[in-house]
Amino acid sequence: MSERPIDTDRGNEHDLAVDEARPKLKRPPLYRVVLINDDYTPMEFVVSILESVFGMARTGATHVMLEVHTKGKGICGVYSYEIAETKVAQVMSIASQHQHPLLCTMEET
Numbered sequence: 001m002s003e004r005p006i007d008t009d010r011g012n013e014h015d016l017a018v019d020e021a022r023p024k025l026k027r028p029p030l031y032r033v034v035l036i037n038d039d040y041t042p043m044e045f046v047v048s049i050l051e052s053v054f055g056m057a058r059t060g061a062t063h064v065m066l067e068v069h070t071k072g073k074g075i076c077g078v079y080s081y082e083i084a085e086t087k088v089a090q091v092m093s094i095a096s097q098h099q100h101p102l103l104c105t106m107e108e109t
């Protein structure tokens with residue numbers, strides 16, 4: 001025997017109005033990873049960083065490096081917080097191992 005309970009509640013003035021729970025979902029913020037120009041880090045080193053850390057081809061890496069060199073800063077990519085943080089740390093670590101003053105930061109989009 002499979003019986004369903006019959007809903008006999010017609011509601012009255014003591015009932016509470018209950019809104020359906022609607023979870024407030026927000027897309028996680030994104031972050032630009034930005035390279036800063038300086039006078040000392042070799043261009044070739046910056047290009048190799050853009051290839052190895054940001055997966056750019058040599059042509060794209062050269063373009064971004066020249067953008068940073070001429071305009072003062074340039075975007076390496078846009079990522080979630082954790083990925084952006086990791087990329088910044090990788091760049092700063094490789095630069096300091098080679099004693100280059102290269103700076104890399106992240107900014108919310």
Ligand code: TYC
Pocket residue numbers: 035036037038039040041042043046065066068069102103
């Ligand atoms: N300005 C540097 C030079 O003339 C090259 C350079 C490019 C340095 C980009 C840093 O983020 C940078 N050797």
